[in-house]
Amino acid sequence: xxxxxxxxxxxxxxxxxxxxxxxxxxxxxxxxxxxxxxxxxxxxxxxxxxxxxxxxxxxxxxxxxxxxxxxxxxxxxxxxxxxxxxxxxxxxxxxxxxxxxxxxxxxxxxxxxxxxxxxxxxxxxxxxxxxxxxxxxxxxxxxxxxxxxxxxxxxxxxxxxxxxxxxxxxxxxxxxxxxxxxxxxxxxxxxxxxxxxxxxxxxxxxxxxxxxxxxxxxxxxxxxxxxxxxxxxxxxxxxxxxxxxxxxxxxxxxxxxxxxxxxxxxxxxxxxxxxxxxxxxxxxxxxxxxxxxxxxxxxxxxxxxxxxxxxxxxxxxxxxxxxxxxxxxxxxxxxxxxxxxxxxxxxxxxxxxxxxxxxxxxxxxxxxxxxxxxxxxxxxxxxxxxxxxxxxxxxxxxxxxxxxxxxxxxxxxxxxxxxxxxxxxxxxxxxxxxxxxxxxxxxxxxxxxxxxxxxxxxxxxxxxxxxxxxxxxxxxxxxxxxxxxxxxxxxxxxxxxxxxxxxxxxxxxxxxxxxxxxxxxxxxxxxxxxxxxxxxxxxxxxxxxxxxxxxxxxxxxxxxxxxxxxxxxxxxxxxxxxxxxxxxxxxxxxxxxxxxxxxxxxxxxxxxxxxxxxxxxxxxxxxxxxxxxxxxxxxxxxxxxxxxxxxxxxxxxxxxxxxxxxxxxxxxxxxxxxxxxxxxxxxxxxxxxxxxxxxxxxxxxxxxxxxxxxxxxxxxxxxxxxxx
Ligand code: CA
Numbered sequence: 001x002x003x004x005x006x007x008x009x010x011x012x013x014x015x016x017x018x019x020x021x022x023x024x025x026x027x028x029x030x031x032x033x034x035x036x037x038x039x040x041x042x043x044x045x046x047x048x049x050x051x052x053x054x055x056x057x058x059x060x061x062x063x064x065x066x067x068x069x070x071x072x073x074x075x076x077x078x079x080x081x082x083x084x085x086x087x088x089x090x091x092x093x094x095x096x097x098x099x100x101x102x103x104x105x106x107x108x109x110x111x112x113x114x115x116x117x118x119x120x121x122x123x124x125x126x127x128x129x130x131x132x133x134x135x136x137x138x139x140x141x142x143x144x145x146x147x148x149x150x151x152x153x154x155x156x157x158x159x160x161x162x163x164x165x166x167x168x169x170x171x172x173x174x175x176x177x178x179x180x181x182x183x184x185x186x187x188x189x190x191x192x193x194x195x196x197x198x199x200x201x202x203x204x205x206x207x208x209x210x211x212x213x214x215x216x217x218x219x220x221x222x223x224x225x226x227x228x229x230x231x232x233x234x235x236x237x238x239x240x241x242x243x244x245x246x247x248x249x250x251x252x253x254x255x256x257x258x259x260x261x262x263x264x265x266x267x268x269x270x271x272x273x274x275x276x277x278x279x280x281x282x283x284x285x286x287x288x289x290x291x292x293x294x295x296x297x298x299x300x301x302x303x304x305x306x307x308x309x310x311x312x313x314x315x316x317x318x319x320x321x322x323x324x325x326x327x328x329x330x331x332x333x334x335x336x337x338x339x340x341x342x343x344x345x346x347x348x349x350x351x352x353x354x355x356x357x358x359x360x361x362x363x364x365x366x367x368x369x370x371x372x373x374x375x376x377x378x379x380x381x382x383x384x385x386x387x388x389x390x391x392x393x394x395x396x397x398x399x400x401x402x403x404x405x406x407x408x409x410x411x412x413x414x415x416x417x418x419x420x421x422x423x424x425x426x427x428x429x430x431x432x433x434x435x436x437x438x439x440x441x442x443x444x445x446x447x448x449x450x451x452x453x454x455x456x457x458x459x460x461x462x463x464x465x466x467x468x469x470x471x472x473x474x475x476x477x478x479x480x481x482x483x484x485x486x487x488x489x490x491x492x493x494x495x496x497x498x499x500x501x502x503x504x505x506x507x508x509x510x511x512x513x514x515x516x517x518x519x520x521x522x523x524x525x526x527x528x529x530x531x532x533x534x535x536x537x538x539x540x541x542x543x544x545x546x547x548x549x550x551x552x553x554x555x556x557x558x559x560x561x562x563x564x565x566x567x568x569x570x571x572x573x574x575x576x577x578x579x580x581x582x583x584x585x586x587x588x589x590x591x592x593x594x595x596x597x598x599x600x601x602x603x604x605x606x607x608x609x610x611x612x613x614x615x616x617x618x619x620x621x622x623x624x625x626x627x628x629x630x631x632x633x634x635x636x637x638x639x640x641x642x643x644x645x646x647x648x649x650x651x652x653x654x655x656x657x658x659x660x661x662x663x664x665x666x667x668x669x670x671x672x673x674x675x676x677x678x679x680x681x682x683x684x685x686x687x688x689x690x691x692x693x694x695x696x697x698x699x700x701x702x703x704x705x706x707x708x709x710x711x712x713x714x715x716x717x718x719x720x721x722x723x724x
Pocket of ligand 1: 202203278279324326
């Protein structure tokens with residue numbers, strides 16, 4: 001009798017109750033069906049490709065969640081990862097199963113309805129390799145194709161897993177990390193039984209390339225280098241032989257750069273592959289190519305034959321690139337009427353601040369207009385397709401403040417396009433950066449080799465530094481009309497490093513912010529309709545899908561990435577785990593409060609001169625600030641060197657020089673620093689700690705008065721910088 005009851009209960013649960021979790025057979029059946037045709041098709045219920053379908057417009061046709069119903073949107077579930085660094089991945093969703101990547105290239109398969117973990121795969125990235133990653137231990141997602149989940153790792157491997165179980169099918173070393181400090185943070189793209197991946201490392205000195213692998217075996221099918229190697233070794237193809245004419249000096253000794261670290265787009269209509277090529281290595285053109293030259297194919301969009309990797313055409317946006325102006329940003333495919341003619345185009349809003357419309361059948365520039373404040377060029381000459389540079393652009397005789405900054409007017413954070421409004425939504429940045437020539441440039445293996453000092457002018461104290469940062473570095477969500485090449489509306493943000501964007505048929509645009517809000521706006525007007533406290537910064541882009549006919553929206557929350565590490569925005573609380581957040585109508589979930597922030601008091605600095613602290617500052621900004629933050633203010637997820645437990649200061653040399661903490665990702669720097677350098681860095685850090693302590697110990701009434709003064713100073717400085 002009891003048995004029968006249990007059986008009846010089981011039957012009723014299975015038929016009318018909550019649906020049982022996805023079995024490996026369910027997942028296998030669903031993911032086996034994902035192929036080139038499936039990704040190319042408009043499939044509202046799933047999110048099959050990185051930018052949804054191959055056009056990468058990041059538009060969802062779902063409209064249950066819309067400008068009317070949005071007020072009922074709430075948290076359906078959240079999934080905590082075991083790390084608290086930046087999350088940049090776009091989830092791939094196939095029939096109720098979600099595949100995401102977290103920190104250290106870990107992959108998770110989740111039930112898209114409940115957030116239950118189905119499997120996890122940890123590629124065990126050696127933590128020491130974090131030093132070779134310019135921009136955090138991030139990963140922008142997986143590709144799914146015929147039952148496989150494919151992803152890149154920080155130490156430049158490409159791995160294919162069984163989508164149903166998470167077991168490994170194959171693994172290849174996609175770039176030679178014994179010779180060069182390559183990393184992979186980008187999402188692979190898949191089509192016609194091939195998987196394409198590029199790599200990063202142009203801040204360190206590598207030679208960029210993309211390669212195609214057989215999706216079933218991992219065999220490398222072709223490779224396309226974006227910059228020429230040593231002419232004495234011969235060139236891989238004619239396109240590189242032609243490119244070599246645009247270089248001077250001995251660039252190959254410094255790598256040359258041109259990494260394809262993010263945008264790779266397959267165009268099924270024209271059967272072409274477009275890659276966005278990165279900055280030069282080192283950044284400074286005068287060092288890289290002393291007698292000038294355009295340096296092809298840096299900062300270019302290059303079209304390749306997807307089957308062979310052969311060069312088809314290119315358009316170079318920034319000839320003689322010298323500012324970290326990559327063309328790796330999101331490339332979107334579209335059809336549009338241009339001057340009365342139907343054209344197949346691509347759209348890109350790269351770092352250099354101009355919105356490009358390129359005819360993708362032949363690479364011809366149709367239009368380039370500034371979508372942000374720009375002072376390195378006045379406009380593009382439409383006859384030649386080249387920018388007309390200003391006098392300050394090449395910081396010829398003295399350092400110059402250039403807009404946009406090396407962060408770009410738009411970075412990797414994906415844009416979105418709504419065919420309903422005709423607008424492209426850009427996570428835009430307004431910032432400047434002081435570029436100048438590094439003295440006595442020396443190429444150092446495994447370190448940043450920019451040819452430009454990263455150290456910016458020192459503010460009298462870190463409160464003023466933070467206020468100044470807020471004055472000169474801001475962000476916005478910019479709705480851009482590509483037909484008129486002008487802004488339709490924009491929403492300003494105090495901080496620059498905001499999330500990627502999703503547009504939906506519900507007249508909505510979703511975006512997370514640097515301050516940790518997940519927001520929805522009306523797509524046509526920019527009116528804010530909804531927000532949710534994510535308790536940590538959001539940099540990733542949202543996606544939308546359905547399970548059993550119900551619409552969901554998912555976004556990853558986790559602060560970090562390049563600016564998220566380097567820019568010292570002091571966090572009020574401790575950092576929560578980085579999470580996957582999923583929303584639906586009628587849900588009312590909440591997130592737990594953040595952990596408390598623990599501040600250890602640093603010892604007082606030993607007797608040092610002002611000159612020594614200054615030297616320590618320069619060394620700190622050359623070797624430490626990329627992770628521990630400008631002015632020794634960290635983002636909280638990476639140890640703040642002003643507030644370490646005492647034992648760290650006691651073992652400072654052993655950590656900084658000998659790599660005592662290498663298993664945690666902090667390698668030794670004895671190849672470039674000696675004991676004296678370590679002493680100076682420590683002196684600078686402890687001086688910063690002392691200054692921070694003084695501010696915290698200042699009575700609040702006196703601090704309020706001081707803050708009025710600081711804000712006034714920051715406003716005046718901001719006003720002056722605004723004119724640049
Ligand atoms: Ca770069």
